[in-house]
Amino acid sequence: MQKIVVSLTTDTKEQIISVAERLFAERGFAGTTLRNLVSEAGVNLAAVHYHFGSKEDLFRSVVARFARPLVEQELALLEQLQAGQEMPSVEAILTALIKPNLEILAQDKDNLLVRAQFMGRCQTEPEPIKSIAAGEFAVSTKAFLDVLQRALPEQSRSQINWKFDLVIAALIRVLAEAGQPFALLQNTNSQDIQNATERLVKFLSPGMQC
Amino acid sequence: MQKIVVSLTTDTKEQIISVAERLFAERGFAGTTLRNLVSEAGVNLAAVHYHFGSKEDLFRSVVARFARPLVEQELALLEQLQAGQEMPSVEAILTALIKPNLEILAQDKDNLLVRAQFMGRCQTEPEPIKSIAAGEFAVSTKAFLDVLQRALPEQSRSQINWKFDLVIAALIRVLAEAGQPFALLQNTNSQDIQNATERLVKFLSPGMQC
């Protein structure tokens, strides 16, 4: 006879990391207390230290779970783009960056806003939190900067740098505002995501090239 | 005979509000402790509560001192722009928004970067801190949306809204990153500020119009 076991409670470690993502997104690192966290997650305070070691290590785990699939998909699209014969256009490069960000987050519709806010907040946290988050995206960031530099050889590296930084800022803002009354991204169906991607690429590409 | 009194120490209240602006900028509201504040400001802990009442009220004072001259100048430039015969260009409107944000901060040259970071951080603070800051800028936001709508009558209001939202996101990002290694705004001299203003307007204007 086969045993069928149905787990009625979410795995503790996963439950902690999930609630932590939301609280870090809403209140920041310093504004999030472990007691609020364990209270909302329905787990014991000691479980946080048992599973993650410290509050800062918990943040590292949240960032890693969040960033790795995203970076992986960004790099795959970029690789695919560079496999062609010709130098990819700025529009194509920006699309490779923006599309997975809008799509992968939209897969988890209920958590779209939370995950977007979390990503946005990571950029404005004080050290060392900011660097922990930036480290997870460092590989992808460098890859996009390099290909943009090759696509725009007449622009200085510092120009590429600050412009790409503004592209990221706009992307994060679109994600953070998703679903709100006048936001660019209204719904999570593939047609709206496709439209938002195209409009955002169109909004950013001319500035990137001029 | 006339008495001449030379104050050797900075006024306590002003000293507190000045150091508070820097710490809030660097570490956020939750990340700033009053004990760090009084230590760096060289004042007594009780002086903070005596002069400001509470930590949150101190934040209100910092925001008010920061935002009011800025909003005043934004509205003055916008008024001046609309006084002319012709409809102002998108470049001119965006310049009226961006220029005072970069320039008025430069009046206090030693604190330019600090004040820029502070403004950037205000937008990403959790409630109720974010709303306290946003409330100070609400009037100017509506004024800019209205004039942009008149300058771009072929675009829907929702388009104007999300595009202007991205303009603010970019401006905030420039301010928040001011002084950092690869930021658009590096130094505090008027030439760098002028250059940064022009480049940012050029970066954003085409996307606003397309």
Next chain:
DNA sequence: GTCTATAATTCGATAGAC
């Protein structure tokens, strides 16, 4: 792995002398 209990520290805020 999960829990209770608590250590060790730090926080914002206040009372009261001067």
Next chain:
DNA sequence: GTCTATCGAATTATAGAC
């Protein structure tokens, strides 16, 4: 207005029973 001293609560983190 400025100070010392301290309160009461909250914080991260740990020890140890089960």
